[in-house]
Amino acid sequence: MMESPSTITVRDGVAMDTNTRGWFGDLVFGMLARLAGWFILLVMAGIIIVLVSGGWRAFSAFGPGFITSTAWNPISDHFGAATSIFGTLVTTLIALVFAVPFAFGVAFWLVEMAPPALARFIETAVQLLAAVPSIIFGMWGFFIVVPFMAHYIEPVATHYLGHVPGMGLLFRGAPYGTGLLTGGLILAIMITPFICSVMTDVFVSIPAVLKESAFGLGATRWEVMRDVVLPWSRQAVMGGIMLGTGRALGETMAVTFVIGNSNRLGWSLFAPGNTIASLIALEFPESSAGSLKLSALLALGAILMIISFITLACSRIFLQRGVSN
Amino acid sequence: MMSAPQSQSIDAGGWQRGGAMAVRRRLVERFVSLLCNVATVVVLFLLFSILWTLVTQGAGGLTLPTFVHSTASPGSGGGLANAIIGSCEQTGLAALIGTPLGMMAGIYLSEFGQDGRIVMLVRFVSDMLLSVPSILVGLFIYLIIVEPAGHFSGMAGTLALAVLFIPIVVRTTEDMLRLVPRAMREAAYALGAPGWRVILSVCLRSARGGIMTGILLALARISGETAPLLFTSLGNLNWSTNLNEPMASLPVTIYQYAGSAYDDWVQMAWTGALLITVAVLATNILARWWLTRNGSAQ
Numbered sequence: 001m002m003e004s005p006s007t008i009t010v011r012d013g014v015a016m017d018t019n020t021r022g023w024f025g026d027l028v029f030g031m032l033a034r035l036a037g038w039f040i041l042l043v044m045a046g047i048i049i050v051l052v053s054g055g056w057r058a059f060s061a062f063g064p065g066f067i068t069s070t071a072w073n074p075i076s077d078h079f080g081a082a083t084s085i086f087g088t089l090v091t092t093l094i095a096l097v098f099a100v101p102f103a104f105g106v107a108f109w110l111v112e113m114a115p116p117a118l119a120r121f122i123e124t125a126v127q128l129l130a131a132v133p134s135i136i137f138g139m140w141g142f143f144i145v146v147p148f149m150a151h152y153i154e155p156v157a158t159h160y161l162g163h164v165p166g167m168g169l170l171f172r173g174a175p176y177g178t179g180l181l182t183g184g185l186i187l188a189i190m191i192t193p194f195i196c197s198v199m200t201d202v203f204v205s206i207p208a209v210l211k212e213s214a215f216g217l218g219a220t221r222w223e224v225m226r227d228v229v230l231p232w233s234r235q236a237v238m239g240g241i242m243l244g245t246g247r248a249l250g251e252t253m254a255v256t257f258v259i260g261n262s263n264r265l266g267w268s269l270f271a272p273g274n275t276i277a278s279l280i281a282l283e284f285p286e287s288s289a290g291s292l293k294l295s296a297l298l299a300l301g302a303i304l305m306i307i308s309f310i311t312l313a314c315s316r317i318f319l320q321r322g323v324s325n
Numbered sequence: 326m327m328s329a330p331q332s333q334s335i336d337a338g339g340w341q342r343g344g345a346m347a348v349r350r351r352l353v354e355r356f357v358s359l360l361c362n363v364a365t366v367v368v369l370f371l372l373f374s375i376l377w378t379l380v381t382q383g384a385g386g387l388t389l390p391t392f393v394h395s396t397a398s399p400g401s402g403g404g405l406a407n408a409i410i411g412s413c414e415q416t417g418l419a420a421l422i423g424t425p426l427g428m429m430a431g432i433y434l435s436e437f438g439q440d441g442r443i444v445m446l447v448r449f450v451s452d453m454l455l456s457v458p459s460i461l462v463g464l465f466i467y468l469i470i471v472e473p474a475g476h477f478s479g480m481a482g483t484l485a486l487a488v489l490f491i492p493i494v495v496r497t498t499e500d501m502l503r504l505v506p507r508a509m510r511e512a513a514y515a516l517g518a519p520g521w522r523v524i525l526s527v528c529l530r531s532a533r534g535g536i537m538t539g540i541l542l543a544l545a546r547i548s549g550e551t552a553p554l555l556f557t558s559l560g561n562l563n564w565s566t567n568l569n570e571p572m573a574s575l576p577v578t579i580y581q582y583a584g585s586a587y588d589d590w591v592q593m594a595w596t597g598a599l600l601i602t603v604a605v606l607a608t609n610i611l612a613r614w615w616l617t618r619n620g621s622a623q
Contacts, residue, residue, distance in 0.1 A: 023519070025519050025520075025521045025522070026519055026520045026521050028521075029520070029521035029524070029525075030437065030520075030521075032429055033429050033430070033432050033433035033436070033437060034433060034437070034440070035429075036425075036426050036427075036429030036430040036432075036433055037429075037430045037433035037434065037437075037443075037444070037447040038447070039426060039430070040430055040447055040450055040451050040454060040491065040492070040495065041446065041447060041450055043454065043488055043491075044450045044453060044454055044457075046465065046469065047457065047461060047462070047465045050464075050465050050468045050469060051461065051464065051465070054464075054468055101364070102364045102367065102368060104364075105360055105361040105363070105364025105365065106361070106364050106365045106368050108357075108361045109361040109362060109364065109365045110365075113358060113361060113362070114365075122365065122369065124610070124613060125369055125372055126368060126369075126372075127609070127613070128372065128606055128609060128610070129368065129371070129372045129375075131542075131545060131546070131605055131606060131609045132372075132375060132549075132602060132605070132606070133548075133549025133550070133551070133576060133601060133602065133605055134549070134550075134551065134552075135549065135551045135576050135579055135580055135598070136375065136379070136549070136598050136601070136602050137375070138580075138583075139579065139583045139594065139595075139598055140374075140375050140378055140379075142583065143378070143382075143583075144374070144378055189371055192368060193368075196368075220350055220351075220353070220354040221354060221357075221358070222353060222354050222357040222358075223350070223354075225357075243456070246456045247456065249458065250456075250457070250458020250459070250460065250461070251458070252458070252459065252460040252551070252552040253551045253552055253576075253580065257583070257584075277458060277460050277552070280460055280464065281460060281552060281555060284464070284467075284555070284556055285555070285556070289472060297464075298464065298468075301460075301461050301464050304458055304461065305457070305458075305461055308456070308457070308458055309453065312452070312453055312456050313453075316449070316452060
C-alpha cells in the first residue's frame, strides 16, 4: 500500500483515500454491499407479497368470515382460520405460562446462586437445549411425553381439577396424550432456553453499584432481584419473552407430532387441535396447485406472518429500549 | 458472578437476627432459592432425558449398512446414506450461497451507516427474517421456484435453507465488525489503504474468529431444519445427488419414518435423530469453544 503517496482527504473524521484504484474498488465494493443489503429487503418483500397474493383468493372468497369460521372441509371447499389461530394462540400461551417462570428461575440461579465453575457449564447446557433441532423435540415428545401425559398427568389432572367449577372445563376429556396441553409443554421446553439466555444477559448487565447498594442495605437476593434488577431490566425481559413467543408461534415440526391434528375448537386442553404451522405442514402436500385449499393455507401463512411480525416488532422495540436504559 | 462477597454481606446483615419480619424474609429467600434450583434441575433433566432417549433408542442402528445403504421400503433393510449425503449437500450449498451474501450485508450494516434510514430498515428486516417461521420460508420457495418449475428439487431446498442462513450471518458479521477498534481502522487508513481494503484485510481479518463461530452456529441451525424442506426438496427414497431432482435429507427422512407404523423405520428414525443431534450439538460446542479461545484475543 506504500507504492505511491496518494492524496488523503478527511471527511467525517475518517480519512478517505482518493487515488484512482482505491476509488474504483470502493465503488464496486460499496455497490456489492448495498446489493446484498437490498437483497434482504427483496427476500422479505417477496415472502410477504407471495403469501398475501397466494392467499388472496381465499380472503376474497370467504371475506372477513375466514378468520372467524371454524370450518375446514376440503370436500365442500369451506375453509376457516379460527381453529388453527385458536390452537396457535393457546399453545403459545401455555408455553409462556410454563417457560417464563422456568427461564426466570434458571437465569436467577445462573446469575446469583451458581458457583462460577458450574455456571459456565450449566449455561452451555441450556444453550445446547436451544440448539436441539425441533424435529427431535417432536419425536421425543411423541414417543416419551405423549404416553407420559396420557398415563399420568392427564388422568390425575382430570381427577383433581376436572370438578373445579369453571376451570374444570379445561381439564376434562379423554386422555389421548396428544393435544393442546402437550403441544404447549413441548413449546415451553423449546423456548425456555431462548428466554433464559436473554434474561441472563440482561441480569448480568445491570450496573453492579445498583445491586451492591441494595445488598448493602441488607436486602436478600430475592429482594434485590424483585425490587432492583427486575424493575431496571423490565423492558429487556419483556423483549426476551416476546422473542420466545415469536418462536413458539411459528414452530412447526415439534407441534405437528404432538398436537393431535384435529380441526376442533373447545375448552378442553387435552383435546387434539391444530396450529397454523402444523395445519400447513400436514395439508399442504395434499392440496393441488391452484386449488382453493392451497390458497386458504397460504392465507393462513399470511396470518401467521402478521402475528409473528407484530410479536417480533414488539420484541425489538422492548429490547432496544431495555438496552438504551 | 460476584456472589461470594455479596453473600457475605448478606450474612452480616440484620436479616438473620430474630423477629417475625426477618424470619419471613429469610423463609421467602430460602423458598425462592429452592424454586430456582428446582427450575435449573428440571431444565437440565429435560436436556439429558432427550439425549438419553436418543442414545438408548438410536445407538442400535449405528451399523455400517446405515451409512452405506440408501433408504428402502420397510422390512428390506436399507440405511440412511442418501439422506445423510442429501443433508450435507443441501446444507453445504446453502452455506456457500449464504455466507458471501450474509457477510456483505453485515458489512453494509456496520460500515455504511452513512446510508441512513435504509441501513436501519435493512437491519430491522434482517432481524425479522431471523425469526420468520421457517415453514413460511418453505412456502415462499415452493411458490417462486417449485411451482413454476413444476417439480420439487434439491436446489429449492438449498435456497430455502440459504434464506434461513443469511440473517444469522448478517447479525454475527455486523456484531463482530462493531467490536473492531476504531483505532485499527484509522491506522489502516493512515497507511493509505482504500476503504474496501480496510474492511476486507483489517476489519474482517480481526473479526474472523467471531464470524466463523456465527457461520458454524448457522450451519448447525439449518442442518436440523425440517419444515422448509418439506415443500421444496420433498425427500427421495433413492440415491440422488442431482440438485434438479427431489432430494432426501436427514430431518425429512426422520419425519417420514417416525410417523410410520413400521418398527424398523421408527428404529431408523431414532438413529437418524441421534446422528443429527450429535452433529448439531458437536458443532455448537466446537463453535463456542472456538469463540472463547479466539474471541478474547480481540
